[in-house]
Amino acid sequence: MKQKIGLLGFGTVGRGISEILRDKKDYLNKKYGFEYDIVAVADFAFGNVYNPNGLDIPLMLEQAGNKEKFTKDLTNMETLDLVKNSNVSVWCELTFTDLNTGGPAIDHVKTALSAGKHVVTSNKGPAALLYPEMKKLADENGVKFMIEGTVCAGTPVINLTDGPLAGCEISKISGILNGTTNYMLTEMEKGMSYDEVLKIAQEKGYAEADPTGDVEGYDARGKVTILANIVMDAGIKITDVPCQGITNITPDDIDFAKKQGKRWKLIGSVEKRDGKIHTSVAPEMVDVSHPLAGVMGATNALTFATDMLGDVTIVGPGAGKIETGFSILTDLLYVHRNS
Amino acid sequence: MKQKIGLLGFGTVGRGISEILRDKKDYLNKKYGFEYDIVAVADFAFGNVYNPNGLDIPLMLEQAGNKEKFTKDLTNMETLDLVKNSNVSVWCELTFTDLNTGGPAIDHVKTALSAGKHVVTSNKGPAALLYPEMKKLADENGVKFMIEGTVCAGTPVINLTDGPLAGCEISKISGILNGTTNYMLTEMEKGMSYDEVLKIAQEKGYAEADPTGDVEGYDARGKVTILANIVMDAGIKITDVPCQGITNITPDDIDFAKKQGKRWKLIGSVEKRDGKIHTSVAPEMVDVSHPLAGVMGATNALTFATDMLGDVTIVGPGAGKIETGFSILTDLLYVHRNS
Numbered sequence: 001m002k003q004k005i006g007l008l009g010f011g012t013v014g015r016g017i018s019e020i021l022r023d024k025k026d027y028l029n030k031k032y033g034f035e036y037d038i039v040a041v042a043d044f045a046f047g048n049v050y051n052p053n054g055l056d057i058p059l060m061l062e063q064a065g066n067k068e069k070f071t072k073d074l075t076n077m078e079t080l081d082l083v084k085n086s087n088v089s090v091w092c093e094l095t096f097t098d099l100n101t102g103g104p105a106i107d108h109v110k111t112a113l114s115a116g117k118h119v120v121t122s123n124k125g126p127a128a129l130l131y132p133e134m135k136k137l138a139d140e141n142g143v144k145f146m147i148e149g150t151v152c153a154g155t156p157v158i159n160l161t162d163g164p165l166a167g168c169e170i171s172k173i174s175g176i177l178n179g180t181t182n183y184m185l186t187e188m189e190k191g192m193s194y195d196e197v198l199k200i201a202q203e204k205g206y207a208e209a210d211p212t213g214d215v216e217g218y219d220a221r222g223k224v225t226i227l228a229n230i231v232m233d234a235g236i237k238i239t240d241v242p243c244q245g246i247t248n249i250t251p252d253d254i255d256f257a258k259k260q261g262k263r264w265k266l267i268g269s270v271e272k273r274d275g276k277i278h279t280s281v282a283p284e285m286v287d288v289s290h291p292l293a294g295v296m297g298a299t300n301a302l303t304f305a306t307d308m309l310g311d312v313t314i315v316g317p318g319a320g321k322i323e324t325g326f327s328i329l330t331d332l333l334y335v336h337r338n339s
Numbered sequence: 340m341k342q343k344i345g346l347l348g349f350g351t352v353g354r355g356i357s358e359i360l361r362d363k364k365d366y367l368n369k370k371y372g373f374e375y376d377i378v379a380v381a382d383f384a385f386g387n388v389y390n391p392n393g394l395d396i397p398l399m400l401e402q403a404g405n406k407e408k409f410t411k412d413l414t415n416m417e418t419l420d421l422v423k424n425s426n427v428s429v430w431c432e433l434t435f436t437d438l439n440t441g442g443p444a445i446d447h448v449k450t451a452l453s454a455g456k457h458v459v460t461s462n463k464g465p466a467a468l469l470y471p472e473m474k475k476l477a478d479e480n481g482v483k484f485m486i487e488g489t490v491c492a493g494t495p496v497i498n499l500t501d502g503p504l505a506g507c508e509i510s511k512i513s514g515i516l517n518g519t520t521n522y523m524l525t526e527m528e529k530g531m532s533y534d535e536v537l538k539i540a541q542e543k544g545y546a547e548a549d550p551t552g553d554v555e556g557y558d559a560r561g562k563v564t565i566l567a568n569i570v571m572d573a574g575i576k577i578t579d580v581p582c583q584g585i586t587n588i589t590p591d592d593i594d595f596a597k598k599q600g601k602r603w604k605l606i607g608s609v610e611k612r613d614g615k616i617h618t619s620v621a622p623e624m625v626d627v628s629h630p631l632a633g634v635m636g637a638t639n640a641l642t643f644a645t646d647m648l649g650d651v652t653i654v655g656p657g658a659g660k661i662e663t664g665f666s667i668l669t670d671l672l673y674v675h676r677n678s
Contacts, residue, residue: 020506020647027508148503154648156503163502164487164495166676167359167668169366291654294633308359308665309493312655315630317648326647329506337505338677 003336004052006040006088006117008079008108009095010064013122013149014043016325017092022057024329034336040086042079044095050075052087083108084115090335092328093121099222099238102129113137113145118339120331122149122324124222128238131229144339146331147230151223152177152300154323155316159330161231165304165312170231172305174269177223177281179298179318180206180214181246181266185283186296188254189263194247206298206318216245217281220268224279228270234277244282257285263293342675343391345379345427345456347418347447348434352461352488353382354403355664356431361396363668373675379425381418383434389414391426422447423454429674431667432460438561438577441468452476452484457678459670461488461663463561467577470568483678485670486569490562491516491639493662494655498669500570504643504651509570511644513608516562516620518637518657519545519553520585520605524622525635527593528602533586545637545657555584556620559607563618567609573616583621596624602632 005021007014021028021038028034037054046064049055051073059072075082083091091112095105102125109126112119114137121127126134127150138145151157161170176182183206187197198215201207213219221243228234228241246266257264262285270279286293291313295301298318303311317323344360346353360367360377367373376393385403388394390412398411414421422430430451432444441464448465451458453476460466465473466489477484490496500509515521522545526536537554540546552558560582567573567580585605596603601624609618625632630652634640637657642650656662 024506028506032505155651156499159503160495160499163673164498164669166371166672167363167367167665289633291633294628294630308661308668310656312494312653314651314653316651322647326506329647330503333505334502 001089003034003036003332004039004087004089005036005332006042006083006086006091007038008042008083008091008093008105010041010043010046010060011094011096012321013094013324013328014041014092015061015064016321017094017328018057018061020322020325020329022061028333032333032336034333036332040082040088042082048075048077048079048082049073050077050082050086080107080111083111083117088117090118090120090332092332093119093123093126094328095123097124099124099128099218102126106130109134109145110137113141113143116141116143118143118146118335120146120149120328120335122153122327124150124226128222128225128229131226132235144335146334147226148331149324149327151226152302152316153319153327155300155302155314156330157227157302157314158230159334160314161304165306168306168308170304170306172269172271173227173231173302174267174271175302176265176292176295176300177220177268177302178214178217178266179300180211182295182318183298184215185246185249185264185266188249188251189258191251193251194249215247217243217266220266220281224268224270224281228277228279232270232272232277234270236277236279241279241281243280246283249283260285261288262286263288265292267292342373342375342671343378343426343428344375344671345381345422345425345430346377347381347422347430347432347444349380349382349385349399349403350433350435351660352433352663352667353380353431354400355660356433356667357396357400359661359664359668361400367672371672371675373672375671379421379427381421387414387416387418387421388412389416389421389425419446419450422450422456427456429457429459429671431671432458432462432465433667434462436463438463438467438557441465445469448473448484449476452480452482455480455482457482457485457674459485459488459667459674461492461666463489463565467561467564467568470565471574483674485673486565487670488663488666490565491641491655492658492666494639494641494653495669496566496641496653497569498673499653500643504645507645507647509643509645511608511610512566512570512641513606513610514641514652515604515631515634515639516559516607516641517553517556517605518639521634521657522637523554524585524588524603524605527588527590528597530590532590533588554586556582556605559605559620563607563609563620567616567618571609571611571616573609575616575618580618580620582619585622588622599624600627601625602627604631606631
């Protein structure tokens with residue numbers, strides 16, 4: 001069946017997945033028999049567009065670059081009306097993340113699932129705040145709720161535990177969950193101060209103008225919460241996770257670690273111990289011989305402690321336009337192959 | 340549907356998966372709704388047993404330990420007759436690997452697939468020699484042919500590329516594909532000779548009495564062949580892969596590498612370059628800062644070079660009774676969830 005794809009949000013991720021779907025059409029059809037149209041886009045800045053026979057993706061990408069309103073296929077349908085009453089079979093929820101309220105994303109996801117549409121998302125809000133409820137709603141409506149993009153989008157994590165590691169009981173997940181701070185710590189080891197490094201990270205686009213989400217550990221905390229709730233059924237809230245960022249790490253701290261043969265890493269972890277779930281985000285000095293110590297730059301790395309395999313570690317890139325776009329694509333393929 | 344499982348071979352792997360299925364029954368039912376009986380076992384040493392309502396697994400494991408013939412549920416059915424005409428829904432092919440002819444495993448797999456039974460295997464023979472043919476036969480009969488256990492059984496590889504990395508084009512796979520030789524090279528760095536280390540590896544059960552398959556690189560070559568044919572549709576034969584083992588590496592070679600800040604690793608690789616497939620197995624000196632350099636002991640590590648994510652690396656244990664048993668379990672779960 002040809003999938004009819006809808007995008008909620010046409011920012012960096014929305015354009016990333018649109019570029020991928022534009023450029024890999026033949027490959028995806030040949031390798032996976034995956035055929036699709038993007039038929040709807042809802043975006044605060046650009047308005048809502050809808051064409052049940054497929055939008056003009058190359059034109060949309062051009063128009064988005066010009067930051068002008070779409071003029072073709074504009075619709076008067078309100079967003080939730082579009083979510084419910086269009087011919088979209090799978091919605092990609094790619095609007096901004098609000099980790100406190102879940103933002104409009106929660107309404108988008110609930111409405112889509114209730115209407116029997118699959119949802120694929122990179123938005124941490126609904127996943128971190130309401131995963132069990134959303135999963136139940138999806139099951140009741142016979143559709144999928146896929147969230148690979150919410151945790152370390154460039155590094156397969158959720159689908160790894162759900163698929164290739166299926167059957168293993170996972171007692172601990174720990175690692176480098178935020179590429180931006182790992183890049184900053186890597187650069188600080190070369191002798192720069194926190195402020196100098198932050199400026200470069202912002203220039204490179206790794207850190208936002210307001211870097212709080214990364215440097216205070218909030219982004220990593222959201223990921224720990226999602227992992228705890230999804231992989232370990234922890235039922236915790238974001239505020240349950242003790243969280244410390246890297247803002248207090250000084251060049252002296254870096255030197256202190258170096259002299260002991262160690263290296264600072266911002267480590268997020270979730271562990272099942274004595275029947276309880278323990279979580280944390282905090283900078284840790286790890287020995288240079290530790291597998292995570294060699295993970296440098298804007299890279300993610302997660303180690304899963306399992307009952308049957310001992311430790312299994314995956315290392316991959318941090319989030320970016322194409323990396324997060326990929327996480328959406330891989331979940332779209334899952335929906336295609338399993339529905 | 341309750342799966343009716345049959346085991347071809349009741350050696351180390353057959354007992355490993357039997358122990359797992361015995362011990363995780365409640366967990367697998369609760370988490371995945373996976374219900375099963377082992378109804379048939381065919382083994383050269385112990386004879387063929389069959390009970391359509393389920394064999395007594397704990398008793399079977401006890402009897403196997405005593406190396407006596409099974410006395411309960413013995414059947415006169417020949418193996419291929421059992422494969423075809425029992426109520427088994429999924430066969431696990433776990434007999435010995437013959438990389439030259441494929442051994443009896445090829446007849447087992449062909450017969451099972453033709454009879455509309457799923458096949459899960461850790462046997463490199465059918466996968467390395469005839470994967471495309473077996474996959475086609477499975478498709479024609481509406482069943483699965485699953486082979487996670489054939490490549491680095493304790494480290495998810497095949498299912499990683501097929502699932503969480505789906506959508507990525509992989510241009511190169513390289514890494515440490517043989518845990519035994521990696522253990523030996525790690526120990527040689529501590530100052531022991533090749534012969535001393537081999538003896539210890541044999542005592543620990545890492546190396547066979549005849550260690551040729553590991554130390555000459557043949558095991559890694561089989562894995563490279565399977566990866567080339569499955570991930571890159573290379574259509575190559577085992578003998579197409581240039582192969583050099585670790586038997587000629589001396590303490591002097593180890594010192595020479597050390598002095599340059601390098602370390603020997605037996606690297607298997609397959610690469611798509613200029614429209615051609617290039618494969619090799621050979622010892623290489625890698626820089627100590629290289630991600631693979633830190634992979635010590637009986638561990639596997641593979642790096643996938645991809646179009647959308649750059650490099651993604653997975654690190655996990657080498658094959659063992661439970662690790663290979665796990666690879667069978669995870670494929671059984673895949674069959675259960677997708678059929």
